[in-house]
Amino acid sequence: MTITLSSALVQLFKHLSEHGIKPILVGGFVRDTFTGHPTHDLDIELYGVTSIESLETLLRPFGKLNLVGKSFGVLKLSYGGYSIDFSPPRSESKSGFGHKGFEMEWFSELDFTTAARRRDFTINAIGYDPLTDTLLDPFNGCEDLKHQRLRCVDPETFIDDPLRVLRAVQFAARYELTCDHQLLDLCHNMIAKGALDELPKERIFEELKKLLLLSAHPSIGMKLLREMGGLSFFSPLEKLELTPQDTASHPEGSVWIHTLMTLDVMASMRQGENRADMALMLAALLHDIGKPDTTIDPDGMLNAPKHAEEGVEIAQKWLDRITEDKALISRVLPLIRYHGWPRKLYRAQANESEILRLSTLVNIHDLIILAEADFFGRDFNTPKPEHFEAGEWLYERANALGVLHHPPAPLVMGRDLIKLGLKPSVEFKSILEAAFEAQLNQEFFTHEEAIQWVVTNL
Missing domain, CATH: 1.10.110 (Hydrophobic Seed Protein)
Structure with a gap:
């Protein structure tokens, strides 16, 4: 198999070859060429390197080097639109606790098969020699990709990490x-x-x-x-499988099955902005995490009252165990808390004040996306709906009110109170909160009306 390389890469590889170094493309770039997943991240093993310092000298004409991984024998280079990691072939042996507990040795003259043996899966142990246009596949990774198999390279070393x-x-x-x-x-x-x-x-x-x-x-x-x-x-994801749902609204079965279906629907709705997508995917994974502790069966009809409210605390503990990203967590939790509200407000044909108030609690745009994934992430006893009517209804109204992505800006600010002759005090906070509440209740719509409301209600 020939891998088409850019002229920039060809120039780089020729330069290395002229100085006695043989570059071998390894890992994801080769794998993703087979699977049709284009990538601009390259891992290149260099055979024949005499020292990291000499390699630095050879690579400097091609751009600024990142030396963060130098102590591990890795040099990083941004060049020709690619992010490239250069490293010598090496072997690894387990020497301590955890995934970093390894001792590494550099063997510049190591053969590719021996070097590739340290890799995790056969699909990641495929190499490509760009100088001879030769595919290197000592562990049959290409065949595994063809038959959609995931196999490890070496069972004895796989368990080390x-x-x-x-x-x-x-x-x-x-x-x-x-x-x-x-x-x-x-x-x-x-x-x-x-x-x-x-x-x-x-x-x-x-x-x-x-x-x-x-x-x-x-x-x-x-x-x-x-x-x-x-x-x-x-945990407690394992509880979802054991939690049944009412077959009238969830004929697909348990909360686990519904959650997996919702995840896949949400994946199809990703927008390509990683932080926003990650918040929505986590919300989809955890949106019903409160159901195992709240599901009841009165009169033979399964229900999970307040599962969204109860799920917030459970989700927070779950998220705290896997990330320190507080901003991400604070974005996920309101989505869990209010994921049922688009349908709730639609059924009640809620007024504008209720939509304005919801916008102060959660990003309505993201909430609609989650609610749509929740709605379509199930089986239906009737023909599957073509549209998520509740979401379309809420989108139209929130957009018209200007609160689709954020709450309304307060019409009354502290500086307005000062202009009215009031001196800053602890009472400012309560006055401003009361004014904003009146604004959400649509007791006024303009700044002038807001000031008059303050004067009248002081």
Whole structure:
């Protein structure tokens, strides 16, 4: 197989070759060429490097080098529209606790098969020699991609790195691969022995991000995680499978099934802005996390009253365990709390004041997206609706009111009170809050009317 390379890359590889260095493209760039997932991130192993310092000298004419990974033998270069990591071939051996507990040795003359043996999956152990146009595939990764299989390279070394369990989950989802039995057993045993407990939350979150942002069907990864016995590590997700739902509104079955369907619908609605998409994907994953603790069965009809309210605290604890991103968490929690409100307000044909008030509690635009994923993330006893009418209704009204993305700006500010002759005091806060409440109740609409309201109600 020939990989078409840009003239910039050809020039770079020729330069390295002229100085006795053989570049081999490895990892994601080669894999993604096969799968049709274009990427501008390149990992290049360099054979014949005598020292990192000499490599620096050779690469400097091509752009500014990032030396952050230099102590690990990695140099980073932005060049020709690509982000390139250069490293010598190496072997690894487990020497300590966690995914970083490795000793690495550089072997510039190491053969590719031996160097590739340290990699996690066969699909990541494919190399390409751009100088000879030769594909290097010692572990049959191309065949595994063809048959949509996920296999590990070396069962003995795979278990050394606990992060590989979560990498298996996100790779299976992103490339829609079936985990082979040996790999499944390895991951199951690793989880049972507490391997995931070795991982820092930052690394867990990075793999979760790849699962939720890069896969068309994140449910594939979540199902695999369950099959591995990993849901209990992300407790209380394991409770969702045991929580039934009323078949009239959820004929698909348990909360777990509904959650997976909602995740996949939400994945199809991603906008390409990572922070916004991540907030919505997490909200989809956790929107019904309160149902296991609130589901009741009065008179044979399943219901989960206040599950959204109860779910906020559960979701916060869950999110705190996997990320320190407080801004992201604060964006997710209101979506969980109010995910049922678009349909609730639509059924009640709520007035404008209620929509204005909702805009002060949650981003209505994001809320509509989540509510739509929730609505379509299920089976239907009747023909599937073509539109999410509640969302369309709320979108139109919130947009007309100018509060689709943010709440209305207060018409009365502190400076207005000062102009009225009031001196700043602790009473300012209560006066401004009362004025804003009146504004939400549509007791006035302009700044002049707002000032008159203050004068009248002081």
